[in-house]
Amino acid sequence: MTERLKISIENLYNIFSKYQGNPGMTGSSLYESLDEWNKSLFSKPLQYLSSEDLALFAGKVISTWGDTNDFKHFLPRLFELTALFDTPYDVWILYQKLKDANFQRWDIEEQNAVNDVSIAMWDNLLNDNSEKAEWEFSDYFASLAHFYPDFNNLTELWLLNDSFSSIKNLVIYVYEEAYNLFQKHYIRGNMKSTRNIIAFKNWLLSDSVIEKLTNAFYQYESTELAEKISWTIKILENEKYNSV
Secondary structure, rough: OOOHHHHHHHHHHHHHOOOOOOOOOOOOOOOOOOOHEEEEEEEOOOOHHOOHHHHHHHHHHHOOEOHHHHHHHHHHHHHHHHHHOOOOOOHHHHHHHHOOOHHOOOOOOHHOOOOOOOOHHHHHEEEEHOOHHHHHHHHHHHHHHHHHOHHHHHHHHHHHOOOOOHHHHHHHHHHHHHHHHHHHEEEEEEOOOOOOOOHHHHHOOOHHHHHHHHHHHOOOOOHHHHHHHHHHHHHHHHHHHHHO
């Protein structure tokens, strides 16, 4: 985890510490085990809750269990686990819950704290060369591309990052998602999102990205990634030619 991400998570805990946990959270009348669920959630300190502990709550909060303030109490730990690629339930659902909780009407300090941890999480993902990060990359990118307020911030960071992991994930993503992006015109996530698809395609077909990949090919030509870089450049150049 990058230092930037650690600091943003610490700030999240500080900003949201004013929301005290409510062991008597209300929920749907259909939930016969609600008291047990509440008791289980408050059986240990917030920072010791696991993704397994929080999974049920993460999927039901706002809609059928707990309110916005309850969500805000657990939010720092939900994001901390998500940053560790151990998100409770699903990363898309976490951001959907923000929307359900009218995130854009929250205090600006709270909005900034969440946005800061989101962009720090993206920066960390670009720099993480682990198999887990590679496995999770597509889902995390799709969620951020759909929900993060300034898509250009995501692509700017990606363009500036020339680490092996950043190049690898760009190449694999385009190689595997080219049909969805350029033929079906959506970014694949929990839903087929068309939000920011035009901006993303324009970015991918820009001279800057093709030049970035060309430089990467020569930098990593002795690795197994070189062949995929070459194929990705061809995909983008063909799409660019056909879009004229």
